[in-house]
Amino acid sequence: MSGGKKRFKATIAGKSYTIVGSRPIEHLQLVANTVDEQIHQIKALTTGLDLEEIAVLAAVNAVSDQLEMQIKMENMQLEMEELQEKINQFEMAETKE
Numbered sequence: 001m002s003g004g005k006k007r008f009k010a011t012i013a014g015k016s017y018t019i020v021g022s023r024p025i026e027h028l029q030l031v032a033n034t035v036d037e038q039i040h041q042i043k044a045l046t047t048g049l050d051l052e053e054i055a056v057l058a059a060v061n062a063v064s065d066q067l068e069m070q071i072k073m074e075n076m077q078l079e080m081e082e083l084q085e086k087i088n089q090f091e092m093a094e095t096k097e
Contacts, residue, residue: 012036013043013051038062 008019010032019028038058039051046054 008032010036013039013054035062 005020005022006025006028008021008025008028010017010019010028012032012035017032019032021028023031035058038061039054042054042057042061043049046057049057
């Protein structure tokens with residue numbers, strides 16, 4: 001069933017949602033559980049916010065984490081390219097000897 005759309009029923013912040021996606025059900029479950037957990041954490045840390053405001057804060061946190069991971073990935077890619085270039089230079093120097 002890989003690649004096809006899957007429907008998954010999840011409860012987030014006490015409300016039922018149907019999530020549709022092509023990822024495995026385990027992935028969708030993990031996503032739903034993570035969002036639910038983050039909403040509960042934000043709710044516990046704040047007062048006077050409605051569910052919509054809490055959801056926006058959860059979305060901001062998620063995008064912030066995503067951007068941070070993207071920056072780390074790009075830095076790691078650059079580092080890998082630099083290391084590959086050093087390996088190539090080392091191999092070229094060895095073949096000349």
